[in-house]
Amino acid sequence: MDNLQGNGGAAGNGGLNEARLADMLLLFLKIGAITIGGGYVMIPLIREVIIDKKRWITERDFVDNLAIAQxxxxxxxxxxxxxxxxxxxGLKGGLLSLLGTVTPSFLIILGIAIFLWRFKDIHLVQAAFLGIRPVVVALIASAAYKLGKPVFRLKRALVLFILFLAGLIILGVHPIAVVVAGAALGVLWPPKSGVEKG
Amino acid sequence: MFFVLLDLFLSYVKIGFFGFGGGYAMLALMEHEIIRVHGWMTMPEFIDIIAVAEMTPGPIAINSATFVGYNVAGLPGATLATLGVILPSLLLIIPAAKIVSYFYQHRGLQRALTGIHPAVIALIGFAAIVVGESAMVDLKSWAITAGCLALLFLRGTHPLLLIALGAVAGLILYA
Structure with a gap:
């Protein structure tokens, strides 16, 4: 988190506006309804609205929240x-924001599952999906690459990655076991120079 | 039906609880639970759902929970799977917020995260391989994946545009 120090400290709490519950629900509903491409697209949009436009939260608190969320x-x-x-x-604010984030995608997907999915057996639709599937592979692979690039600057992380990937492919290790092993190895075999950046 | 719903809910609680690193990292876990353990759908169906999740608004984890839940057990299934994947966040985030300063300074936790990061990336890499096994079935599909990777890395093409291009390529090559 490079901008952890941000400008939040300087701005302090002085210029912040109070967030109304209805506004929070609306904001997250809107962002949940328009952002295609998952979390990493949604976060910058949320940032723009709640820091720059509405002034609900400081840069520093925003980055803190993001770090905890990750x-x-x-x-x-x-x-x-x-x-x-x-x-x-408080709790009400949390639940309403969550409701706003989840509801649009729940309803849209439900609509597709109920009304559109029946067309998937049509020959042309199947041909299109045969072309889309290899795209999905590329998207997932590039996500791994993007996340790996900063993490693998440390050789230790790269060694662990290769170990885990080999375990998954060759030994068929359960995905949960890989996460647990990662946590355990992180504690037992900590990086030499303190803690790497998250 | 009751047991299917219970299974669905518990599977997604599991996916949410061990799903570090967001939607993509959860794919390996979902594949394990949904295809290998329960056989609720086939691999190609699962990939198509990931594609649909990519094309629609919202977090991918929520999209796919709703979709898989609906396909397995209708509206109750969609609701329970979605609630299941959210539940661990609901239980964990507020304690995490309450102990925020402690949370940051806690060495053990920071160390654990240095091991969890490579694990999460391995899970995403594994998801790419597993999805690749059933998506890259012939030379044409290999070419599409290679072309997409080139566009992603060289031009930073938007994923949505890539999916549209993939659909067009599919219509030309396979129809």
Whole structure:
């Protein structure tokens, strides 16, 4: 987190506006409804609105929330909206923000599953999906590459990665076991120079 | 039906609880639970759902939970799977916020995260391989993947545009 120090400290709490519950729900509904491409697209948009436009939160608190959202398990935007709402307006704020984030995607997917999925057996649709599937492979591979690039600057992380990948492919290790082993190895075999950046 | 719903809910609680690193990292876990353990859908169906999740708004983990839940057990399935994947966040985030300063300074936790990061990336890499095994079935599909990787890295093409191009390529090559 390079901008952890940000400008939040200087701005202090002085210029912040209070967030109304209805506004929070609306904001997350809107972001949940328009952002295609998952969490990493949603976060910058949320940032723009709640820091620059609405002035609900300082840069520093925003970055803190994001770091926590990424450190605990679960979908990152779910964690993030829950935490941001909670810190702005308590439990009610957290639940409403979460509701806003989840509802649009739930309804849209439900609509597709109910009304559109029946067309998937049509020959042309199947041909299109045969072309789309290899695209999905590329998207997942590039996500691994993007996340790996900063992490693998440390050789230790690269060694662990190769170890885990080999375990998954060759030994068929359970995905949960890989996460648990990662946590255990992180504690037992800590990086030499303190802690690497998250 | 009751047991299918319970299974679905518990599977997604598991996916949420061990799903570090966001949606893509959860794919390996979902594949394990949904295809290998329960046989609720086939690999190609699962990939198509990931593609749909990419094309629609919202977090991918939520999209796929709703979709898989619906396909397995209708509206109750969609609701329970979505609630299941959210539940661990609900339980964990507020304690995490309460102990925020402690959370940052805690050496053990920071160390654990240095091991979890490579594990998460390995899970995403593994998801790419597993998805690749059933998506890259012939020379044409290999060419599409290679072309997409080139566009992603050299031009930073938007994923949505890539999916559209993939659909067009599919219609030309396979229809």
């Amino acid at each position: 450190s605990i398990p679960g979908p990152i935007v779910v964690n993030f909206s829950l935490l941001t709402g909670y810190r702005l307006r």
